[in-house]
Amino acid sequence: xxGTDTGTGTGTGIGTTGATTAAAxxxxxxxxxxxxxxxxxGEVLASPMGTVPTIGARLARLTFAPDLLLTDGExxxxxxxxxxxxxxxxxxxxxxxxQHLALVATGRRHVMMGASQLxxxxxxxxxxxxxxxxxxxxxxxxxxxxxxxxxxPTSYWVPRHSPRVFVERVDMxxxxxxxxxxxxxxxxxxxHRIPDVVTDLGVxxxxxxxxxxxxxxxxxxxxxxxxxxATGFALVVPGEVPYTRDxxxxxxxxxxxxxxxxxxxxxxxxx
Numbered sequence: 001x002x003g004t005d006t007g008t009g010t011g012t013g014i015g016t017t018g019a020t021t022a023a024a025x026x027x028x029x030x031x032x033x034x035x036x037x038x039x040x041x042g043e044v045l046a047s048p049m050g051t052v053p054t055i056g057a058r059l060a061r062l063t064f065a066p067d068l069l070l071t072d073g074e075x076x077x078x079x080x081x082x083x084x085x086x087x088x089x090x091x092x093x094x095x096x097x098x099q100h101l102a103l104v105a106t107g108r109r110h111v112m113m114g115a116s117q118l119x120x121x122x123x124x125x126x127x128x129x130x131x132x133x134x135x136x137x138x139x140x141x142x143x144x145x146x147x148x149x150x151x152x153p154t155s156y157w158v159p160r161h162s163p164r165v166f167v168e169r170v171d172m173x174x175x176x177x178x179x180x181x182x183x184x185x186x187x188x189x190x191x192h193r194i195p196d197v198v199t200d201l202g203v204x205x206x207x208x209x210x211x212x213x214x215x216x217x218x219x220x221x222x223x224x225x226x227x228x229x230a231t232g233f234a235l236v237v238p239g240e241v242p243y244t245r246d247x248x249x250x251x252x253x254x255x256x257x258x259x260x261x262x263x264x265x266x267x268x269x270x271x
Contacts, residue, residue, distance in 0.1 A: 031055045048111075076093070121212060124173075
């Protein structure tokens with residue numbers, strides 16, 4: 001395993017004054033990893049689902065993705081980047097549900113969804129656990145997952161990496177994975193892309209010949225063995241696995257002082 005950075009951080013994650021003097025936490029590594037999903041995204045709508053991805057999208061907007069569009073979670077496009085839970089001070093547009101759906105159909109959006117189950121090909125389940133005829137658990141339902149995955153880039157955030165989530169076969173396909181998109185043909189693969197899967201253990205992608213999940217980086221303090229034990233299928237693991245890049249001092253300041261001063265990220269990720 002290598003300690004090589006995978007991004008543009010300083011390699012320390014430690015600032016010099018104020019709140020940035022403490023070393024980065026696991027939650028903050030997850031925030032940075034989520035933010036990287038929107039690097040060089042251009043003028044597209046970021047749709048983060050979850051506390052850590054929301055902090056990540058706002059961090060990206062304040063640093064290396066200034067053209068990123070952010071909403072207040074309802075129908076307003078924000079012209080500034082407020083702290084979590086605060087109203088925007090500047091509103092630059094209106095994006096009601098109908099227009100949001102139209103935007104999804106054009107592909108100008110990168111959503112980071114959650115996953116109750118995820119398999120080696122990137123098929124996602126958020127609907128039910130167990131057989132469809134008599135599920136053991138009823139979850140959110142399919143929602144917009146199929147349209148998301150076939151119309152715009154869709155990444156995933158999993159705050160608790162475990163074999164219950166990373167399964168050999170999902171009980172129901174909601175978000176479409178690479179194998180099913182390929183089987184459906186060009187109409188399904190034209191805009192289908194799963195750039196990143198971020199968990200509390202590391203970052204994963206599907207940059208393999210058969211488009212199966214690969215370990216791309218480990219968060220500091222995590223081992224390959226831990227990841228393998230927490231994954232319910234054979235994961236592709238390169239010979240050298242780098243660490244997730246460290247947050248810069250400025251990124252830590254933004255996370256701790258401007259975006260999430262109440263520390264809500266630590267409620268979602270504990271290490």
